[in-house]
Amino acid sequence: EPLPYSAILQPGHTLGMMGGGQLGRMFCHAAQSLGYKVVVLEPTEESPAGRVAEYEVVSAYDDMKGLDTLLSYTQAVTTEFENVPAASLKYLSSQIRISPSAAVVAVVQDRIAEKTFIASQGIPVAPYAEIRTIEDLEKADNTLFPAILKAARLGYDGKGQARVKSVAEAVEAFKSFGEVPCVLEAMLPLKKEVSVVMARGFDGKIALFPIGVNTHINGILSSSVVGVEEIDPTIEKAAQEAAIKIALGLNYFGVMCVEFFILEDNRLVANEIAPRPHNSGHYTMNACLSSQFEQQVRVLAGMPLGSTDLLAPTIMLNILGDSWFAHGGEQAIEPDWASVLALPGVNLHLYGKAEARKGRKMGHINIVNKDPQQLIYYARQVSDILH
Ligand code: ADP
Ligand code: MG
Structure with a gap:
């Protein structure tokens, strides 16, 4: 039982x-x-x-x-x-x-089910078409192009995705994916990407973390910035309300992240749901009283949720395996951690992965500073050491 x-x-x-x-x-x-x-x-x-x-x-x-x-x-x-x-x-x-429950995981592990669910909650998603056959691509609305073809399952960090300008390119990409079910999604003009990380306990209580602004490079999260840039309070509120609606609609308990796009015209579009702590919530480990992982523990154990208050502005920088090859050679060379750790406010988190490979997430650094100008200055210094 x-x-x-x-x-x-x-x-x-x-x-x-x-x-x-x-x-x-x-x-x-x-x-x-x-x-x-x-x-x-x-x-x-x-x-x-x-x-x-x-x-x-x-x-x-x-x-x-x-x-x-x-x-x-x-x-x-x-x-x-x-x-x-x-x-x-x-x-x-x-x-x-x-x-999370099996029912939740079944929805979010399939982009078609996920988008259908989000849209069913009255939350805008990118215009898309379900693609199961080449005919589906040929029938797809032309206004979707330029588009991104995304495999419905098993994609992450921009994998299982292709940017396509025409039906012909989309067919080629579809074949290269092995004709697995996909979504064809309109390429949107993004102003910002933000995510809402939240926790919901079995008692129904909800704790929202502050919203972070995310930057991606080659489809992989590169940085999250919290407490530096102003986010329009109306958009922030809309994103939080949408995330809560999704959690309630899924009958979700645990830590959850919803990624959103803010478009050039300020419209808010939900991109995807992660039924777990998320890379864009790693900043919470040093920036908040309780981290997203502590919340995950608390929920699972049936304990009360912790405080999500932000202690100070923070920048999270992902460390990719590329930093081991920043010198240009083929041989992996350990980055200069001592220089990174010499900078004020730096918190280094390495994942203990045996082998550094390009594009592989090896760790992250949270830089914390009460002064946003200094924060940006030190984050640049960290970034210069790693790239
Ligand atoms: P993943 O599962 O790899 O995180 P996403 O759907 O989140 O897949 O896509 C990765 C990144 O690609 C997004 O964070 C965003 O930068 C970009 N992207 C994805 N979909 C769109 C879109 N419809 N329009 C513009 N950019 C997009
Ligand atoms: Mg994503």
């Missing part, structure tokens, strides 16, 4: 995490800081989270033996990514507490 929503798991209990990546690792750190133990289920050995968890189950996400082993350790399981098979979560949920 799963735990009732009102049941609290005291520190000392073991919490479960599906997925061994960096988000799972930072969950482990937050859980351990509160006195919990963590069991990680992950298919590969030596994963970032597996290395720091008390217990590790190396198993495929849909392997019954692995799932049963996980069940032997814990009464509550969460995930660090949306591509865990919904069927596995459903199986676990018959015996233990699961957040």
Whole structure:
């Protein structure tokens, strides 16, 4: 029998995490800081989270033996990514507490279901067409071009996406994806990208983190800036209300992020939902009283949510494997961390990944400073060292 929503798991209990990546690792750190133990289920050995968890189950996400082993350790399981098979979560949920639920994950792991759901809540999404066949592309509204073709499943960090100017280019991209279901989305004129990171406890209470402004390079998040730029309060409020509507509509419990586009004409468009802590919420680790990972722990354990107050303006810079090759050579060379750490307000978070590869997220840096001018100055210095 799963735990009732009102049941609290005291520190000392073991919490479960599906997925061994960096988000799972930072969950482990937050859980351990509160006195919990963590069991990680992950298919590969030596994963970032597996290395720091008390217990590790190396198993495929849909392997019954692995799932049963996980069940032997814990009464509550969460995930660090949306591509865990919904069927596995459903199986676990018959015996233990699961957040997010299988039903939520089934919606957000498929861009078609996700967009259909968001639009059903009266929240604007980019104009799009569902693409299952080449004929769907040929029939697609011409006003969608220039467009982005996105595979409906398993895309991340701009992977499984192609920018296309015509039906012919779209057909070519569709074939290169193996003709899997896709969405063809109009390319929108973006003024800003922002995200709302929030937590909802099993008691129904909601805590919103301050809105961050995100910059992407090559489809990968590069930076999040919080407490520096003015965001139009009406847009900010609309984004927060839309995120809450999505959480309530999904009957969501846990940490959730909604990415939004603010268009040139100030219209707000919802892009995608992450049913977990998100890269754009990493700034919370040093900028807020409780981080997004601590909130994830608190929700899973049935504890009250923490305060999301912003302590000071913060810039989060992602560290990609590219920084190991910034000198131009083919040999990976460790960045000059001592120089980074010599700068005031720098908080370095590395994920313990064995090998640096271009485009791979290796860590992030939160630069915190009460003075926005100084903050920007030191963030530039960090960036110069890394690039
Ligand atoms: P991922 O799952 O890789 O994060 P996204 O749909 O968020 O996929 O796309 C990655 C980035 O590509 C976005 O953050 C944005 O910068 C850009 N992008 C995506 N869709 C659009 C669009 N319709 N118009 C303009 N830019 C877009
Ligand atoms: Mg995205």
